Amino acid sequence: MRRMMILGSLLLTLSTTAMASQVYKWVDDKGVTHFGANPPQGQAATSVNTVIAQPKAAAKTATPTVPAVNSGEAEQKVIDAKVKQQVAEQATERKKYCESVRTNLAQLQNNPRLRTEVNGEQVRLGEDQRQAKIAEAQKAIKENCN
Template sequence: MRRMIITSSLLLALSTSVMAGQFYKWVDAQGVTHFGAQPPEGQEAARVNTNIIQPKAPEAKPPAATFESSGEAEQKAIDAKVKQDVAAQEAERKKYCEAMRTNLAQLQNNPRLRMDVDGEMRRLGEDERQAKIAESEKAIKENCN
């Protein structure tokens, strides 16, 4: 039984190559295209390739110069925006540091300071003043160079 299955499988596989014999293509006097296994007598016929052709994968082409230049322009625009944002943050940080240093100087030089606490002006005690000095020095150390 196995031998019969193997033999029939082999014959089936070989029969496809036999069936894919030569074919011819020609155009008759009326302009109709014909295909056949035998070329017509007295008329030119072209051989038709019956082999199955595997399509080739498309070749990778380098990106066009327009894409590169637009990509570079886009990257330059992004870089410029980032630089502008960094400059704005740096200016804001400098402004904050200047205000903190001014506050620290006021706290250190004036032992009698008044602050607005909940809408009313009151004088800071020495302990509160020292605590504010410590907070200001810590903020300057963390945020300012």
Template sequence: MRRMILTSLLLTLGATAMAGQVYTWVDKQGVTHFSEQPPSDQASSTLNTVAPAPRLPAAEKLPPVQSNDPDQETIERKVKRDIAIQEAKRQEYCETVRTHLAQLENNPRLRAQINGEMRRLTEEERQTRIADAKRAIEGSCR
């Protein structure tokens, strides 16, 4: 607890120290210097420090953007329709892959059509297909 208080105090003091004035000047050799303290033997100027960015309201508090442009509304409807179609295809794919996975896991003696002929899958082929199905589910399905 004591360490947390000390850390937060140091962070607070460090942030306020960084927000101080910055002085700049050029010495006789033409080298530009930057410092928190102005030089005592020559003129210096202060740099404009950047003010922190204003805080934006949370996204849910922002009002929805209203568009009076019919073309924009048409585009938005098309995009929403396309997203809904893609989501439906993804869900259908996930359901198919889950069904195949269940068949592979629950049935050790499966037959598949490979190169135009029906034959029984070896245990190695079955395990490979199970791993492929699990990867597909992890990558595409929630």
């Protein structure tokens, strides 16, 4: 019985490496990385090493190590942080813009006698000009501030 267990364990250990298939990595036209058992036709693909090295036995006095972050992952985190910052800045600018447009719309709707500066001179807006500016402001709010 013991011999059968040892033989079975040995066969199981050897069979996992025999069953491992080759894995290929390639990047498509859109820049997306793919992994697969068969490389694509007409594209360059690289073979990926799927063998996992056994960890070395840690010495009793060794301090636990922090796993090293892949440099690609670190670069991606930096890029993600920059994109998030840009999105936040754009959201802040859009919020300020929307607040300004809404304030202008309220002024246009509540004050029938408006003046604007044209070539350094104060000119009173006519009713049709005021209605046109109200429509422009409403359109800007509808397109940008929802």
